[in-house]
Amino acid sequence: MASMIFTDTSSSSTSRLLTLTRFCNGVVSRRRYIGPLHVAPLKPNLPPTLCLSCRPSSRFITAAMATEPSAKVIDGKEVAKQIREEISAEVSKLKDAIGVVPGLAVILVGDRKDSATYVRNKKKACESVGITSFEVHLPEDASEQEVLKYISDFNDDPSVHGILVQLPLPSHMNEQTILNAVTIEKDVDGFHPLNIGRLAMRGRDPLFVPCTPKGCIELLHRYGVEIKGKRAVVIGRSNIVGMPAALLLQREDATVSIVHSRTKNPEEITRQADIIISAVGQPNMVRGSWIKPGAVIIDVGINPVEDASSPRGYRLVGDVCFEEACKIAAAVTPVPGGVGPMTIAMLLSNTLSSAKRAHNFQ
Amino acid sequence: MASMIFTDTSSSSTSRLLTLTRFCNGVVSRRRYIGPLHVAPLKPNLPPTLCLSCRPSSRFITAAMATEPSAKVIDGKEVAKQIREEISAEVSKLKDAIGVVPGLAVILVGDRKDSATYVRNKKKACESVGITSFEVHLPEDASEQEVLKYISDFNDDPSVHGILVQLPLPSHMNEQTILNAVTIEKDVDGFHPLNIGRLAMRGRDPLFVPCTPKGCIELLHRYGVEIKGKRAVVIGRSNIVGMPAALLLQREDATVSIVHSRTKNPEEITRQADIIISAVGQPNMVRGSWIKPGAVIIDVGINPVEDASSPRGYRLVGDVCFEEACKIAAAVTPVPGGVGPMTIAMLLSNTLSSAKRAHNFQ
Incomplete structure (x- = not known):
């Protein structure tokens, strides 16, 4: 399956999602947000609970037949805002308590405008919650050694609790060598194999969970979606979203299947899922016929499609056909405004956790 | 799901499998080994190819209705023998070429008879292929520091390429601390989280693949079973078999689902699989009705069941009801004589690989 053109699922470039979210606010605001059929508020400030098992599928089939949207729209923007407020507190x-301020260091190499924007947005996000941001901007022709020297300094600096190297790096640099140089205690992206191994193993805990999959699960939690015992299908098996998302779902006792480009009958398998997480970068690939009535859908894809009515000539859509999903699913994330805003919130969360761990602060 | 009483899926105790295999040879020899319906020999010394896609399921349904065994029995004992010969060469x-002899060190603490037997069998297996075995036997009341000292010495010893700590350790020792002390370059069990992380990630390679799951996949390879694009169900999600087996199948482009104790409809999901790997320790749990006609089954379970006709009062069975599976599946591993003998063969294979890597020998 093709990689997402605009999707930015590593926290090394999370600000891209924020930028796009801002750009497409108009699109989101035109959508009809319709409440769920069976919901019970958990806390005043939280979205209502969605209980998969208490939703008879016939109600959804009826809703689908009437072609009226019935799905709850999972508002990632609102949840991310709430999380940022919690982090700020x-x-x-x-x-x-102990005079410690969490710090996030970002290393940017070269003059890519998009990368510069992402770094700027991360800086803003840090500032908004009181996290100190450190920034190093090196020229395009900087040597690998220079980058490694800065990483080494940040590794040793007790005021830095998270280190991000903004990707992509110039072609003369070995990405893996540079990323591997970040100490695991400050690898807030959570992509280090040791973290992934701990994520996969029962009885072990990773130091950091990769930001986008963590954001997906956090959305399910905040909306009270039961995961234990449910069938979950993850579409896509990337190192940064699909694979860790599947591991996270399994840790929460879902029965997980991973659908990918070599899967012969993705529609049939996906239709069995109570929970779908899609991260493949295929606009509107998951149609209504792929969705089990009453399923909950987390759409990680952010794909541009031509739209003459938009000032930029395109608009963004997810991997899931939102309009069709709305008629069949119990809940679905919009694109933009779903998973996107969660990624940077989780980056801030990982940086805070790192600072607390470094100072043994509960 | 209950853990297997007699199953020994870490190479730290692989010899248990060998012992049981020897004990039950009589059972294996009484089974009817029936050739597959559509097979084409690959090499004179290898078992014939099984092609899942070219086997119309109707033939299997017919076979099942006739209640005649039709499945090919996957002979793990024979394959393991062949692998040991290859390793020996x-x-x-x-x-x-370079005067290097691979070495495997085993640390045994305490006086458990079973552990002593396993260590002795590993030593024999090493000797049979020309691998040098090193053995340390410490008393039950040895300190953790003593064990760590030996591990440290073996870590530094260039003639040792693999280190195993025989489990279980006495209760006063922290198993995780001790296992973590083994350097990753000599962790021939492959259970280090860094190895598991690399196994999970696309574009990365583990230094060692855990022995039992590696043995399962090796059986599929040696019997020419196509994995790419197939539906695979792994029953059980243990760190030492189920989880790494699922990761291995996914690396080979299968569409993988993991069924576990919280799965609500394991039978229905398992029946969708072209390939089943079961590792749960429930005797005869997987019945004929769980199996898709023409599926290939790898049964890791080794469970004792009462049998008055046996001199010991019990016999060993797998997780899969062998008799029923034989009528429906395309191929199935017996218990014993299936996966069991493969584990120690893979331990020898990992030790050899480690020695070759240490000396950059292709």
Whole structure:
């Protein structure tokens, strides 16, 4: 399956998602947000609970037949805002208690405009919650050794709790060598094989969970979606989203199947899922016929499609056909405004966790 | 799901499988080995090819209705023998070319008879292929520090290429601390989280693949079973078999689902699989009704069931009801004589690989 053109699922470039979200606000605001059929509020500030098992599928089939949208739209933007507020409060608490301010260092090499925007947005996000951001900007022709020297300095710097190297790096640099140089204690992206191994193993815990999959699960949690015992299908098996998302779902006792480019009957398998996480970068690939009535859908894809009515000539859509999903699913994330805003929120969360761990602060 | 009483899926105790295999040889020899319906020999010394896609399921349904066994029995004992011969030849080649002899160190603590037997069997297996075995036997009341000291010495010893700590350890020792002390370059069990992480990630390669799952995949390869694009179900999600087996199948482009104790409809999901790997420790749990006609079944379970006709009062069966599977599947491993003998063969294979890697020998 093709990789997503605009999707930015590593926290090394999460600000791209924010940029796109901002750009497409108009699209989101035109959607009809319709409440779920059976919901029970958990807390005043949280979205209502969605209980998969108590939703008879016939109600959804009926809803689908009437071609009226019935799915709850999972508002990632709102959840991310709430999480940032929680992080902000925790950062203050940490500072007040022991005088420690979490710090995130970002290393940018070269003059790519998009990369510069992402780094700027990360800086803003850090500032908004009280996390100190450190930035190193090296010229395009910087040597690998220079980058490694900065990583080494940040590894040793106790005021830095997370290190990100903005990707892509110039072609003369070995990405794996550079990423491997980041100490695992500050690998807030969570992509280090040791973290992934711990994520896969029962009885072990990773130091960091990769930001986008963590954001997907957090959305399910915040919307009260039961995961234990449910059938889950993850579409896509990338190292940064699909694979860790599947591992996370399994840790929560879902029965997980991973659908990928070599899967012969993806529609049939996906239709069995109570929970679908799609991260492949194929616009509108998951149609209504792929969806089990009452399923919950987390759409990680962010794909541009031509749209003459948009000032930029395109609009963004997910991997899932939103309009069709709305008629069949119990809940679905929009694109943009779904998973996108969660990734940077999880990056901030990982940086905070790292600072707390470094100072043994509960 | 309950853990297997007698199953020994870490190479730290592989010899248990060998012992049981020997004990039950009589059972194996009484089985009818029936050739597959459509097979084409690959090499004179290899078992014939099984092609899942060219086997119309109707033939299997017909076979099942006739209640005549039709499945090919996958002879793990024979394959393991062949692999040991290959390893023996490779060991000789390595010695002749650069004078290096692979070495495996086993640390045994305490006086458990079963553990002593396993260690002795590993030693024998090493000797049979020309691998040098090193053995340390410490008393039950040895300190953790003593064990760590030996591990440290073996880590530094260039004549040792693999280190195993025989489990279980006495209760006063922290198993994780001790296992983590084995350097990853000599972790021939392949259970280090860094190895598991690399196994999970596309574009990365583990230094070692855990022995039992590696043995399962090797059986599929040696019997020419196509994995790419097939539906695979792994029953059980243990760190040492189920989880790494699922990762291995996914690396080979199968569409993998993991069924476990929280799965609500294991029978229905398993029936969709072209390839089943079962590792749960429930005697005869997988019945004929769980099996898709023409599926290939790898049964890792080794479970004792009462049998008054046996001199010991019990016999060993797998997770899969062998008799029913024979009528429906295209191929199935027996218990014993299936996966069991493969585990120790893979341990020898990992030790050889480690020696070759240490000396950059192709």
